[in-house]
Amino acid sequence: MTEPNAAEDERRAAAFAFDVFARECPSRSVLEHVTGRWGALVLAGLRKGPARFNSLRRRVDGVSEKMLAQTLQSLERDGFVHREVLAVLPPKVNYSLTPMGESTADHLLAFIDHLESQMPAVLEARRRQEQV
Amino acid sequence: MTEPNAAEDERRAAAFAFDVFARECPSRSVLEHVTGRWGALVLAGLRKGPARFNSLRRRVDGVSEKMLAQTLQSLERDGFVHREVLAVLPPKVNYSLTPMGESTADHLLAFIDHLESQMPAVLEARRRQEQV
DNA sequence: CGGGATCCGAGACGATACTG
DNA sequence: CAGTATCGTCTCGGATCCCG
Numbered sequence: 001m002t003e004p005n006a007a008e009d010e011r012r013a014a015a016f017a018f019d020v021f022a023r024e025c026p027s028r029s030v031l032e033h034v035t036g037r038w039g040a041l042v043l044a045g046l047r048k049g050p051a052r053f054n055s056l057r058r059r060v061d062g063v064s065e066k067m068l069a070q071t072l073q074s075l076e077r078d079g080f081v082h083r084e085v086l087a088v089l090p091p092k093v094n095y096s097l098t099p100m101g102e103s104t105a106d107h108l109l110a111f112i113d114h115l116e117s118q119m120p121a122v123l124e125a126r127r128r129q130e131q132v
Numbered sequence: 133m134t135e136p137n138a139a140e141d142e143r144r145a146a147a148f149a150f151d152v153f154a155r156e157c158p159s160r161s162v163l164e165h166v167t168g169r170w171g172a173l174v175l176a177g178l179r180k181g182p183a184r185f186n187s188l189r190r191r192v193d194g195v196s197e198k199m200l201a202q203t204l205q206s207l208e209r210d211g212f213v214h215r216e217v218l219a220v221l222p223p224k225v226n227y228s229l230t231p232m233g234e235s236t237a238d239h240l241l242a243f244i245d246h247l248e249s250q251m252p253a254v255l256e257a258r259r260r261q262e263q264v
Numbered sequence: 265c266g267g268g269a270t271c272c273g274a275g276a277c278g279a280t281a282c283t284g
Numbered sequence: 285c286a287g288t289a290t291c292g293t294c295t296c297g298g299a300t301c302c303c304g
Contacts, residue, residue, distance in 0.1 A: 090265040
């Protein structure tokens with residue numbers, strides 16, 4: 001009966017090895033993809049529902065074509081976003097969140113909400129610093 | 133009885149104005165400071181308790197002096213981090229989280245925990261993509 | 265419409281040296 | 285010890301053009 005436990009142990013050991021505080025850890029790159037300048041906004045934007053490229057681009061105000069494409073590729077590689085190509089003319093590509101993407105986006109939205117609620121305090125703190 | 137509501141409305145309007153989806157919104161810079169490459173790790177690192185400069189630098193593996201100083205300055209300006217200078221020799225500077233910093237770091241740690249738990253799935257997704 | 269390819273400037277980042 | 289200053293590298297990110 002050691003087989004199931006061995007798998008358990010391996011998974012736990014792996015989870016420990018993913019500590020973001022360690023240099024050269026793969027979880028850092030994921031953290032950067034997800035929380036990066038556009039990654040967070042794209043995830044949050046897709047949480048409102050699936051969207052096509054230019055539709056999503058309008059949701060995330062200010063993102064260039066290049067960065068949106070690049071961000072979507074990262075998120076797709078990491079398994080947060082699903083990309084569905086419809087072979088029609090003109091081409092249609094649908095982007096949606098995977099289940100993992102949804103749960104991640106939920107965390108992110110909660111975090112963003114919290115940040116936005118603190119914005120007045122942040123702006124006040126900035127004003128105080130300026131006067132020094 | 134319109135006075136209290138006016139204040140309410142103003143606060144709600146302000147919160148709306150901080151929507152991260154809007155370009156040129158101050159909340160975007162805060163989001164970037166907090167979730168940026170080092171910002172997130174520094175906040176998470178300080179959540180373990182106050183620390184001095186080099187002590188903190190050891191907690192956040194791989195950060196250079198320059199980036200740590202820069203990150204701490206951003207976070208201090210935004211009111212997440214408190215900087216306390218002790219006028220002794222050799223100089224001692226203590227960094228700690230403000231209450232706002234603590235609540236933000238808590239959200240962040242929850243988010244990081246969630247991400248780390250998903251790492252096996254992420255790595256598997258990456259492997260699948262490579263084979264294409 | 266949904267991108268890929270390319271160019272280019274600005275800023276991020278790290279290593280090192282120096283200071284109070 | 286806690287930074288600042290300087291420098292070089294390298295990536296980010298926008299603009300533009302192009303293709304299926």
